[in-house]
Amino acid sequence: MDITLDLVLQQAVTGLALGAVYVLVAVGLSLIFGLLTVVNFAHGAFFMVGAYAGIATHEYTGSFLAAGVAAVVVSALIGAFSERVLVRPLYGRGIDYPLLLTFGISYVLVDAARILFGRQGLSIDLPEALQGGIDLGFGYFPLYRMLLVAGTLVLLALLWLGIERTRWGLIIRAGARDPLILRVLGVDVSRVWLAIFAFGAGLAGLAGILAAPLRGATPEMGDGVLVSAFVVTVVGGMGSLAGAVVAGFGLGVAVSLTTLFAPAFSDLAMFVFMAIVLLVRPNGLFGRAGLLS
Template sequence: MMDFSLIAMQLFSGIALGAILVMAALGLSIIFGMLGVVNFSHGAMFMVGAYAGLWVASLTGSFWWGLLVAPIAIGVFGMAVEFLLIRPLYGRSVDDPLLLTFGLGYVLVEAVRIIFGSDGIPFPTPTHLRGVVNLGIGYFPIYRLFVIGVVGAILLTLWLLLEKTKFGLIVRAGARDPQIMRVLGVDIGKVWLLVFGLGVGLTALGGVLAAPMRTVNPEMGSLVLAEAFVVTVIGGMGSLAGSVVAGLVVGIAVSMTSLIAPEMAQIVMFALMALILLIRPQGLFGKSGAHA
């Protein structure tokens, strides 16, 4: 019989993993939900965010500068991608931006490989976030608790932005009927630009947060892209609440499975996705027949 403290600590590990999955899926969900664009360069943006955070931290000697600067810089890069590459494809087949971002992902991976090499680079955990803390049921890494706290703060801020501000109202209305928003005099192109930048910035932030727990390498985005799509599909395409719930569920499922049957840990998320699709094809929080 398993010890209760072991199960409890594994559950906490699942929540920490789920927090990273939530960050990975949020950007994908926001961009699809608001713009209807399936961003296949999502995993590459996550990877570029990790490298940008590592580079800034190495230049400044501070993890905090990397955590702050990298998401903003990659978010601005995402805005440039939307304006220069994706915007001309609006109104055309949904396959066009999908194929474009698919190719962009490969370009980013190869560019990073040329600049930084193919070998993985460790991202050291900040000194004051190293070690473990006693939670009463066992010892848990301080950095993972930090990640859970940061993701919680980001989710609260994002909810307030989208639900309690004029910008959030415009974003939600624009997702439902952009034509009406244009008639009302709203520059919907500017809104989409900001939304795409926000989605990419959140993805890059997830990359920086995950970097100390994973080796930073050019291929790290491939698994993240698969994980993000699994979480997004389970939660419901375009549903932010669905991304949060599904990310935590998948993280806990993977963590608990690795305790019971480690060889099945990487399969359980795909099995869970298949089960959800059979029972509820639109996902847990998705709307049937709608993309948002």
């Protein structure tokens, strides 16, 4: 196969769409870890829940917008329940306890999906308005994937504004550094933890329904995404939102280009990239030392 510059550019743009999914999942994972210091192994299951909730809603309403709202709401509610009832009693008992608990939550949600929807995968059709392609000058690219990248960038901009320019954002940043001071100032830290866990789960659910038109939905679909999200989080720096964004898009492009030049090594590409980054910067691109201590 002749590899031209146009083909490389098309593959790089494809990688941005893949990276958008990585970013949405990894940002939620990074938020939860950065504030709660919880390594959330149920995050991939929240991704799967969002896909199934969105597809089920789409079957009843025929609206892709309603499917997206349902994916976020259902995932966020399950995340809020998990934090309030299951995870919260384990705060302060070491990082291993919530890690193992969320691992168990993941198994419960996956088995529940198998019982409710079966082991066969489900699919969802895109609305006619989201079909078609855009001429980028070096080739046509699916409209939906371009909107996925653009929508992710807009959401990230709104998230940045919320964290950097609002009172809630100030509380979140302060809580990540010293929750004891927040308690002294009269802030109900438990409500902040609940909101962040639910928001992170909701982001994962949103990523699930946005990825469903591209890959369908299966009960095990969150496993590979969870691994990718952890790689993105580690490469970007544990707890760093900026790192999750940069690493997510970067790894998406790296995997996509590796698929073009050496398809047999596409699954290995992100781990090689992670190893190289950690050799140079052990805390990741934007991570800070001592977060786990």
